[in-house]
Amino acid sequence: MSGSVHRVRVQIPYHLRNLARVEGEFVLDVAGPVTIKSVLDALERRYPMLCGTIREHDTLKRRAFLRFFASEEDLSHQSPDLELPEAVASGKEPFLIIGAIAGG
């Protein structure tokens, strides 16, 4: 799948949609292998106001109360270089960035 550009559907939490000034789901162009990292890289390039809100500056560590879901799997603890399922890479299913339920 490397070398081509994939159109990846992405959903982000309400507050981040407000910050990025987008409504609902959107599509990102992701070059090369579709991994957690490549999707987040593309997301931050297109919406730089989100830098630091999903993963920390410099370390790129996932923020503790956010989760990454794809194809009904929680991929939050997987390597950022994990290739996402074909259904996400092909645009059939979205990549979900979810705010954890915390605080009641």
Place this chain on the structure above:
Amino acid sequence: MSKVRVLVGTRKGAFILSSDGKRENWDVSGPFFAGWEIYHMKGSPVNPERVYVSQTSGWFGQLFQASDDGGKTWFQPGVKGEDAGAPQWPPVKSNRFVYDSSDETGKPLTTHQWYDGTQHPWEFKRVWHVEPSLTDPNTVYAGVEDAAIFKSTDGGANWSEMPGLRGHGTGPKWQPGAGGMCLHTIILDPKNPDRIFIAISAAGAFRTDDGGKTWKPINKGLRSQFIPDQDAEVGHCVHHVAMNPQRPNTLFMQKHWDVMRSDDAGDSWTEVSGNLPTDFGFVIDVNSNEPETVYVVPIKSDSEHFPLDGKLRVYRSKSGGNEWEELAKGLPEKDCYVNVLRDAMAVDNLDKCGVYFGTTGGQVYVSPDGGDTWKAIVHDLPAVLSVEVQTIP
């Protein structure tokens, strides 16, 4: 006629309360950044239309916002929106607060005391306080948790730590208070540009006389029950410090317990709690026209963070402390169990000094007559974290 603009940070967004110099009728705008914790917002004294905001969230971390039109519209410094043309790269860093541990300019990332007495590494959590420069609208300081001070000279687009403070040799003895190990007070000396005062819970107050390169603890005279050594240089839980700019060597402090005063820029402190019904509290401020007139809001105790007997009261001293009078006119007489947090009191610069404070119950009170009478501007905001006021000619 002059106007006032009250900047209110709450647990769930920011609000701006505006009035003319009479301070009788108010317009309320907001919430801005709805749903986010707004620890502090403050306007530039040089350009009042420039307002800086600390926006934070347990989920999404720290953001930094600014306005160039007095809060009508907002932007993240340095961020270009998608509609500004080509995508922006490298990324924006207006919310990048990274401790400086570089060989060239920084200090090693040391440890501080944790709640259980063990040592714990410094970890950035949020910006508690923003302090715009007195001379340059693009220069602004940020007091953060875990305690450190950062500076931006480009309007908040990029931040650098002033590492001399965190790297002070006493760092391993600093410890978090109940709210975290926060640097919550920054006071710029209007007569000496190299002098800055800061305060940390729970480390104490510090001062630099060389523009932030080196810092010294200024805690002599403070007594804290929770420190075994009563003459300890650091470890004191200072809740807030206030200064009247006309008299920058005189400082007033609300400590965990005790109201304190210094007349030598913090080199020594004396207690001025006097006849206060309780000297626990968080806020303290000084009348803008009368440098010996001081305001506090006594809170029952460190175990019960609400006013005595359910009566919300401001206390005023016109003698620089020790002799305090109760101010009650217009404030709740019963069943009031709110708190007033450390950055939630401010004064304006009008001829008849206005005094403002906000509560964890969501009320913001104003006294347009120096404390004689009070009125709630709003009753039902989210819990108020901070109040600042701008006097606009």
